[in-house]
Amino acid sequence: MVDTTSHTFTGPHGPKPRKAFSRRNIFLYGTLLVVTLYYALPLYIMIVTSLKGMPEIRMGNIFAPPLEVTFEPWVKAWSQACTGLTCDGLSTGFWNSVRITIPSVILSIIIASVNGYALANWKFKGANVFFTILIFGAFIPYQVMLYPIVIMLREIGLYGSLTGLVIVHTVFGMPILTLLFRNYFSSLPEELFKAARVDGAGFWGIYFRIMVPMSLPIFTVAMILQVTGIWNDFLFGVVYTGPESYPMTVSLNNIVNSSQGVKEYNVNMAATILTGLVPLTIYFVSGKLFVRGIAAGAVKG
Amino acid sequence: MASTRPNQLFRNKSAKIAAIPMIVTALFVFVGGTAWTIVYSFTGSGLLPRLKWVGLDQYERLWDTRKWMISIENLAIYGFSMLILVFVIGFILAALLDQKIRFENTIRTVILYPYALSFVVTGLVWQWILNPEFGVQNIVRGWGWETFTFDPLYNAEIAIFGILIAGLWQGSGLVMVLMLAGLRGIDQDVWKAARVDGIPSWKTYLFIVIPMMRPVFITTLVLVVTGIVKIYDLIVAQTGGGPGIATEVPAKYVYDMMFQANNLGQAFAASTMMLVTVALVVIPWAFLEFGGSKNRG
Known part of the structure; x- marks a missing residue:
């Protein structure tokens, strides 16, 4: 079949292009910004929490960036966190x-x-x-x-x-x-x-x-x-x-959901x-x- | 054509050997395993499977068990809410992304990344965010609204919606991507014609584009429904079925009966019920999709 449509025009779907700050654009990009932030938020919270010390977590707010960055939770999660039976972390x-x-x-x-x-x-x-x-x-x-x-x-x-x-x-x-x-x-x-x-x-x-x-x-x-x-x-x-x-997902679940001891949220998130x-x-x-x-x-x- | 060549039987030997893993999987694991489970669901198997027939006893007991009834109820609530919301959110996001916007790739990448994560990871993150002591509830209270309560994971009445929040976060990106592919498959002339006729875009979506995307909707529906019925890891990680048994689901019931309660008969009956649920969706779909064209590859 011969292509009869104009092949030089590849315009947007809606009506003809408008100004950058039209009401439509503000609504469209505003919505997308909020949605994107919502989806990104859990990843952000994971990272932020894993870099805080436990005292800071107890008093602070989960959205706040860490005042004092510490990598200790990561080290602990990798090699020392307990699953109830053993305490060799996620490395295994x-x-x-x-x-x-x-x-x-x-x-x-x-x-x-x-x-x-x-x-x-x-x-x-x-x-x-x-x-x-x-x-x-x-x-x-x-x-x-x-x-x-x-x-x-x-x-x-x-x-x-x-x-x-x-x-x-x-x-x-x-x-x-x-x-x-x-x-x-x-x-x-x-x-x-x-x-x-x-x-x-x-x-x-x-x-x-x-x-x-x-x-x-x-x-x-x-x-x-x-x-x-x-x-x-x-x-x-x-x-x-x-x-x-056990694969990593199972050890992760065992580490985080093991009922023993004090919950270390930073280690869990790491x-x-x-x-x-x-x-x-x-x-x-x-x-x-x-x-x-x-x-x-x-x-x- | 291949069939006109001589010594066809000999020549296709390699292909047949290559297909052995598929044949073994199809026959022994899928057909054989399923049949085995169905047969043993009519037995009184306990710790070990044995052929002591008890008729429909396992099923009667199953439907008399409170934990199973709650599991079914949860699956129904979670399933219907998930189905409706994931389609609404997925479609709206796809429609927004289809407006020839900038940063489309970045936005799509961010919305879809949860889908790459394990359900265990998703469950644990949301367990942390929904933690009333530190998470969202604590923050809103910190803003001065002292009586604000949002603790879905600790309130048996609404715990399943806490799971739903996590499930939607992980699953809506997939629906968005599939819907976006569907929208891109629509002929641009349809939009031009609608515009010439002066039809507002929401009407064009609702009455022209969505009906045209029926095949995409149906395949997405099948994918989403089979995913919902299988839900297990998310529950184990996020709530462990709790508080109490408020967020139990059928897949977890099967696992608990099989490997913890040593009640295989119950596990087989419950998994057969799960199979029936999936079959109710997949078989009509298969007829719709392939019924008219049996001879096509």
């Missing part, structure tokens, strides 16, 4: 989370990308049936499958271990990642695939030499999606690991930021790719 949880997240992300992306590739380019009979089940599986509440997986992991001797949790993350990451990769590979020009076939490349040859090099953006999107998702997981961590291998730091860094660095990852959940298959 952090390293557990690292040891869970890295293999889970790699494994789930390898499996899902090969899977998506098979579904996009090498359709076999019945493939779509399994794919449909997989996609519907994404909607099943995890609680329904918690116990059967406990039994399966116990049967193969991995219940309570980090390896077991890695498998669980790989399994539950599969629906969304497979969808993501399948849709991406389907959108690549088919001629490439056909040309490679004519040249005698096989399943793995095409995958490694054509599909993977052409799909680096989608691999990045998948990585962002998985790192944040797995890092932020709480339920699987608490169900499938034991106290010595621990909270520390836990949020990895996904936040990824989010702020990745920008648009993060948005693309979450939008992938919304595109229909």
